[in-house]
Amino acid sequence: MSNFYRDNPDILFHLNNMDLSRVVALKEDDFADKDEFPYASQDLADALDNYHRVLEIIGEIAGDFIFPRAAEVDITGATFENGEVVYAKGTREALDRLKKAELMGFTLPRKYGGINMPKTLYSMAIEIISRADASLMNIFGLQEIADTIYHFGSQDQKDRFLPRFTSGEVMGSMALTEPDAGSDLQSVVLKAKQDENGQWRLNGVKRFITNGCAEISLVMARSEEGSTGGRGISLFIYEREPNMRIRRIEHKLGIHGSPTCEMQFNDAPAELMGQRKMGLVKYTMSLMNGARLGVAAQAVGIAEAAYREAMAYASSRVQFKKSIREYAAVYEMLTDMKVHIEGTRSLLYETSKIVDIKEGLEQRMLLHPETQNDLNGDLKRYGKYAALFTPMIKAYASEMANRCCYDALQVHGGVGYTCEFDIERLYRDARITNIYEGTTQLQVVAAIGGVIAGVVSERLNEYESENDFSTVSDLIETARELRTRLESAVSHVKEKKDAAFQEYHARRLVEAATDTITGYLLCRDALISDRKKKVAMAFLSKAKHRVSAKLNYVLSDDCGIMEFHGNIIN
């Protein structure tokens, strides 16, 4: 009997200490549902209590039900039989359980059958589920699809599709990638054409589609014949019928429970979602940002699981007459893991909260047009933060999870390399997180603009003005030192006005910026708890040197590899 929420004091720390008042007010539209739905929150305290209770249910299902099935799901995996995808038994059972617990409409409004949870809670839920079985998140986490229909679909589409998602009757997939359009989604070639009756028909192939076997897919297709760029692409809602065939599923290193499909569309009927030509530039970007947050949460869940495995093993394994966790080489690895998990979690929830506020403001302005003038400035600001923080946390959390799994396996020594321990599965599962929904390298591309434009400093100013850091003065001094170094490196790069130079150093700058923000967030956590002071101290004392090393390299103006890499990798 274990509850993956209740046994994790760090998640509880955040839920208890985060100021979610604005998120709740926006998400609940000032409690407009309270007399209409018996399960609607009545006020702020009630909403927070509901959040806690929902996580209790998720935690119990994750600990008692999903986790015990994870190893078997990994061994069997999703299979492809007679042209159809079959989930592993454990996956089916877990989905059925989540469905019965009415958790499949997690973020959707109550009027469509959802439970109207904010993204912050969704991130927590995904983290908890991924700790139990990372592959299940790929299906549970696809609620983004319904969310996209909610945000951009017509009223009729919302009425027809959303209740089916929330009841668990249908699952979704997002069909974006093609054999020759991976990171470069502008080169999508799958064709969408209207037939003589005005019915849209899809023709072509999608590849690497997570859960492509789902009943409902959002398919990105070229609707403008002869066009080449992103503007010729629209997004379609496709419901399974015989004109789409799953050709195969991939055999992968990890997340075996999640089927990765190749879909062949032969004149398959679909309906346009939203406006024509906005498929990539508007809807897919929004969809992917949601999915990136989900992957970041998944990565934190895997890292948490890996840390716990390593900790348990190190505590019980005795060598040279003492437990191996007492050796510096091991306790440093364990402490680094824990510190980075907690730092990443702070950044994850901060990002989720920013996204909640941004989406909440959009919804409020839609529901109450009279608020538009007052809220416009706020929306712009939060839009900017969301655009920076989302790729940042995706890159940071996924790289962190990989490092954690690497070290956690190392702590196990030889047995970690065998299938007898869970760590080898976690190690394999983590590896996809810094690849899908955009590789780390692409997240850097998405984040660098905000870093160069000074969005980081803007947000840090808010942290400075909203908090009194005087009780953690040593810590905040180090964080400010990181900030100063970052700002001078950013101005150095800006002054050069050299796009190639900026591109070459982008990853270093984004990583330094992420470390700086995380340092600030840990200082903020340290205001509440003495233990967090130590966490912040452990983080900052190393981050200081890590960031310096990276930024010194930027400041050195060395770009040798840029110039002569062709001589070496010729």
Place this chain on the structure above:
Amino acid sequence: MGLKMVVTVKQVPDTHNLSGDAMKPDGTVNRNALPAIFNPEDLNALEEALKIKETIGGTVTAISMGPPKAKDVLKECLYRGADEVILVSDKLFAGADTLATSYALKCAIEKVGGFDLILCGRQAIDGDTAQVGPQIAEKLKINQLTCVSEIVEIDERSVCVKRSVENGYEIVRSRFPVLLTITAGANEPRSPSAKRVMAYKNVDSVVCETAYDETWFNPQSCNNVSRIREWNTQTIDADPALCGLSGSPTKVKKIENVVLTAGEVKQIPNTDAGIAGLIHELIEEHILG
């Protein structure tokens, strides 16, 4: 219309985590020293009822006899999908053994009336008697199928079940009304529903002095269950002499603390003679045979 089902549930001390003060000097359980939980096999009984409701339709009424705190398990029933819940609570019920308990539950079930199926957990983890279910059936003069590990078939008039018996199982059928006691192996109980938890977390009990009134009961909507019905001896027309301590012939004569500790280790040679010697010794000590 579907079936009308009654599930009996009990709040029990969590005997997985026993501490030194688990028993009071008078030999009864010290309920304050142990966390109170939903008796595990009662959850299995509730799950079977909910599954039947999902397949052929019907209503599920959960009844618990216990102190006011037993409302917690009734709320858990609401969270999982019970249509109505009733707390049978009265100071006069205190100190009840299985006979007095089954009498009180029988009276309450008669008040609910018109039932097709009664589902009980096989036994509670505090007393481990497995008597209450069968006694309720006897008192109601209806069939009983105990130790049910699977419901093989069910329709509007009868149920066919797999019963665990010594060294195997048997498959038996009974017409309604019938009482089933369900074992842990029958199913894996569902988790609470998020919506129902949020809807029912604040429900409280309402004491009903008057007789059962059917009009409040509308299982179609979870909106309508906004409270836990609380019945006492009068509401269920129970004879106080048959309730609680006065209705309980069972008296605890003596309690003994048995502490299992490892004794000496004996090595038996892996030979025919060695094994024969061991068997002989075990028969001598009445452990075997």
